[in-house]
Amino acid sequence: MDFPEGFLWGTATASYQIEGAADEDGRGASIWDTFSHTPGKVLHGDTGDIACDHYHRLEEDLDLMADLGMRAYRFSVAWPRIQPDGVGSANQKGLDFYRRLVDGLRRRNIEPMLTLYHWDLPQALEDRGGWRSRETSGRFAEYAGIVYEALSDSVSYWITLNEPWVAAWLGYGYGGHAPGLKDPGAALSATHHLLLGHGLAMERMRAASDDNHLGITLNLHPALPGRDRDVDREAARRVDGQANRLYLDPLFRGSYPEDVLSYYRGRGADLSFVRDEDLRKIAAPIDFLGVNYYFRHTVRDAPDEVHSQEPFSDLRARPIVPHAAEKTAMGWPVDPEGLTEMLVRIKDEYADLPLYVTENGRAVHDYVDPTGEVKDEERISYLDAHFRAARGAMERGVDLRGYLVWSFLDNFEWAEGYSKRFGLVFVDYGTQKRTPKASARWYSGVIRRGGLEEPAR
Numbered sequence: 001m002d003f004p005e006g007f008l009w010g011t012a013t014a015s016y017q018i019e020g021a022a023d024e025d026g027r028g029a030s031i032w033d034t035f036s037h038t039p040g041k042v043l044h045g046d047t048g049d050i051a052c053d054h055y056h057r058l059e060e061d062l063d064l065m066a067d068l069g070m071r072a073y074r075f076s077v078a079w080p081r082i083q084p085d086g087v088g089s090a091n092q093k094g095l096d097f098y099r100r101l102v103d104g105l106r107r108r109n110i111e112p113m114l115t116l117y118h119w120d121l122p123q124a125l126e127d128r129g130g131w132r133s134r135e136t137s138g139r140f141a142e143y144a145g146i147v148y149e150a151l152s153d154s155v156s157y158w159i160t161l162n163e164p165w166v167a168a169w170l171g172y173g174y175g176g177h178a179p180g181l182k183d184p185g186a187a188l189s190a191t192h193h194l195l196l197g198h199g200l201a202m203e204r205m206r207a208a209s210d211d212n213h214l215g216i217t218l219n220l221h222p223a224l225p226g227r228d229r230d231v232d233r234e235a236a237r238r239v240d241g242q243a244n245r246l247y248l249d250p251l252f253r254g255s256y257p258e259d260v261l262s263y264y265r266g267r268g269a270d271l272s273f274v275r276d277e278d279l280r281k282i283a284a285p286i287d288f289l290g291v292n293y294y295f296r297h298t299v300r301d302a303p304d305e306v307h308s309q310e311p312f313s314d315l316r317a318r319p320i321v322p323h324a325a326e327k328t329a330m331g332w333p334v335d336p337e338g339l340t341e342m343l344v345r346i347k348d349e350y351a352d353l354p355l356y357v358t359e360n361g362r363a364v365h366d367y368v369d370p371t372g373e374v375k376d377e378e379r380i381s382y383l384d385a386h387f388r389a390a391r392g393a394m395e396r397g398v399d400l401r402g403y404l405v406w407s408f409l410d411n412f413e414w415a416e417g418y419s420k421r422f423g424l425v426f427v428d429y430g431t432q433k434r435t436p437k438a439s440a441r442w443y444s445g446v447i448r449r450g451g452l453e454e455p456a457r
């Protein structure tokens, strides 16, 4: 099963999850530093202080990436390395690190794909309201302008935000991520200010130079009813509204979905932070959409859960994992069909534009066995199935241009700390030794051949 010549095969990471060096070279504190250092927020009290020590091991990590034959690398820039307090002039040492990274990729013929915001908001901005405040949207555009000016000559692919749903709803709505608020109204305002920040950043980057590809990454999850009954279908529709359409509609249609707004208005939400001209900015054309896909939500109507503060409880919906599903080490169902479904839906319902799978992968209970190997067969069959699902979408006309596997290295998995391993490369955190897993070798072969072998794994 072949993929087109020039298809961008690679891996993805994020600054806070791998860099470490939390106090180095003038980096300021981010909301994830504060959150991870707050007892009880992250499993085992793990923090990103050291993480994969990638900041100090940049060259050897890039060598390994090149040895594995990667064609592209999606990474994120830590805003507090560039503006320690989220405002003002750039910290040159912060920019220097990403310059070394980008030049190192170019020297090795690996295409850089840069994400400006993968959740590490400067704490100083959170102290002034964070994404609940309109001011943060403007600050984000200024920061984007600084990074763009420094690196736009060498980076062709720019992603403004990673997964605004997660930043807004897990961060401000349900509390499992930094900054840890549990207030759906705050999540709605964070959603709007994140999207407005995206729009303002796009405007600024386009004005500086229009030679590059500019886009955004959403985490998209089709939603299925748990049982074949109307109340579950309605619950699935509410979840689809908050998780998918609340982001896709403003970006591609210039409006928020009316059913979602009226649901929250009915619960007393004040949406006066949305101004008319904002939506025009949010809907300015993008060159590509990044899709992070992990699984479909299966949901049941759950009228009693409305005060539980679990994800989707405010929608009177409860996500379940079907008994029959194979589950990853995160407890997430393995569900490749949902990837085809989502990619085709974007083309049919929103826009026929270039798409990239900017994240997909699974956690496995990986370990180095007595022969020194990590035999992650589960990850190989997972990736094989999802690559086939992506190819299926392409056969149905989807313009998919690349695939970035989450993740290059095992890393700090947010509230799960170091307990969940998503890497193609195993990291022994105590020694920082890197061991490519069987899946890394397998993926190298896929890239070299430009496709998958038959039969499916």
Ligand code: FCB
Pocket: 014, 017, 162, 163, 166, 219, 292, 359, 406, 413, 414, 422
């Ligand atoms: C996504 C995040 C990424 C990683 C994967 C497993 O939601 O963007 O940082 O944690 O999930």
